[in-house]
Amino acid sequence: MTDTDKSLSDMNHLEDLFAAARSEPAQLPQALQAAMLADAQHMQQDRVDARVPGGCEPGLNPQSLPTRLWQQFISAVGGWPALGGLAVASLSGLWIGLAPPSFLPDPVESFASYSSGSLLGSDLDYDVSFLMSDEVFE
């Protein structure tokens, strides 16, 4: 057998080996199949959760726009604890404004006195008395 013949024969043997290898495709082990399917399902679920704010379960109606905006507001101010603090601070400010401590001027009282006393009591009286005076009718 010449070298060329041997080389051809080796190539033929190699082709036979390739054919034998192709005839036996790799089998997926059950554990690997289960792991790949679990990966696929997790990835799919993650995407569903990402699409719906708050992780709504698939099949439920999506939340309405006002509800989502309100949730975004709560989230922006720091969640429910921060919202509670904001409410307490607002009510305290309102109460201090209506009933201030003794060392602070009372804005309600000063507003009332300004309205009835300074405005109606002096200027308006003067104007009315002036209008009612005899000189006007003459």
Next chain:
Amino acid sequence: MTGASAEGTPSRPSNGPSNGSNDDALLVLYANGDPSAAAELMQRLAPRALGVAIRVLGNRAEAEDVTQEAMMRLWRMAPDWQPGKAKVSTWLYRVVMNLCIDVKRRKRGRDVDLDAIPEPPDPGSSAADRMQDLARQDALQQALMQLPERQRQAVVLRHLEELTNPEISGIMEISVEAVESLTARGKRALAKCLANRREELGYSDD
């Protein structure tokens, strides 16, 4: 069947030989939340990914890890897939090859795992024939592992996966001429390597 329904949602491909457009449609179904599309995609693509990884790595456990990671990347990229632009299988082969290169870089110098190659279950052959088949497949795997990395990849894709040179070119991101060169040199090197074991593998010189 790969067309889209009236609502623009791809319909489920019929059973049949795996082809690029069926894989496309299944991938879009999966991305849209179809719970059974993943299993079909896995049955179509994962055995080929595993087979290539086993041949390139010579180690079944590592090949299984590579296959799982490659499929994970497939699930992850599904929403961004643009049907018709490329074949899903080509994309997956490329990911498998790159992961195999990463694995080989991490474990330079380790031996070939001969258990990686499954024994051909041929009930018609005798025990002696089965032993010889197994010895030949082991010899092929050992010879493959002697090849440089890129030659081995090209030979596996060309002669074991029977992909075309342009497909291999797309997977390996090299020219078709480079693919031809790699496969030719790889095949010659394999034949030379196996020639030294001609008698041992039961090949006569007549």
